[in-house]
Amino acid sequence: MRGVAPVADRPIVALTTGMLPALGARQQPAAFIYANYIAALERTGLAPVLLTPGHSPASARALLAGCTGLVLSGGDDILPARFGAPPHPRLGATDAARDALEWAALEFALERALPVLGICRGIQVLNVYFGGTLYQDIPSELPDALTHDPPAGLSRRLHHVAIKPGTRLHGIVKSDRIFTNSSHHQAVRDVAPGLAVTARTADGVIEAVEAADGAWILGVQWHPERHPQAAPPGDPDLRLFAAFRVAAAARAAAHPAAGEPSARSPARRVHRP
Secondary structure (H helix, E strand, O other), X not given: OOOOOOHHHOOEEEEEOEEEEEEOOOOEEEEEOOHHHHHHHHHHOOEEEEEOOOOOHHHHHHHHHOOOOEXXXXXXXXXXXXXXXXXXXXXXXXXXXXXXXXXXXXXXXXHOOOOEEEEXXXXXXXXXXXXXXXEOOHHHHOOOOOOOOOOOHHHOOOEEEEEOOOOHHHHHHOOOEEEEOOOOOOEEOOOOOOEEEEEEOOOXXXXXXXXXXXXXXEEEOOOHHHOOOOOOXXXXXXXXXXXXXXXXXXXXXXXXXXXXXXOOOOOOOOOOO
């Protein structure tokens, strides 16, 4: 594949997945992730390992101990109990096991100062983990908002995102405004303490957050993994993955034993079951 780095130069990063309750002719549970995520990370020169809701907590920690970064992928809605809200009538499918996996993975990653990239559901996981809340359904709770979940939304760029100058994201994409795809009916509502808003759409919906203290923790609401295979050099989505790779490589160089805890204190969060 064009642009792929040598195997020896590939930082290993964990990529979270969902779980389908019944797949195929035998209707058996199966771990699930769109292959675009793997392809995007591979093109950037990363070696992703899958972290699934089927892994035990001990296995998840063992896998993360060998990684120098964590990617929280897109997927089902988060249980509203995680942010102290009753279920909305238009709440989508949820997965308590996945919520538990990603909460544990984030805790472990933060203890070791691993760079964290959250995509779509991933930005929402970051916000809720640190004590923020979500809009559970944009069309009903923000009726004047733009369309954020159109048919085939992942396959085409849909709306512009304004990026705040001086932020980590702005430094990565090298632009105040980028054109993104969109496929979500939930969004960040109350921003968590410790996170800073770095991008919005014209309707005010939050499209990106990052750690306010400078830690490499970044979440985007769009799906940068959908276009890297065909994207030209300098594309904002490619820049985002490339920056994550640099951070993962730096973590590996600073701590050759990837599982070694960091001297930096773990980020604070609001604890909910």
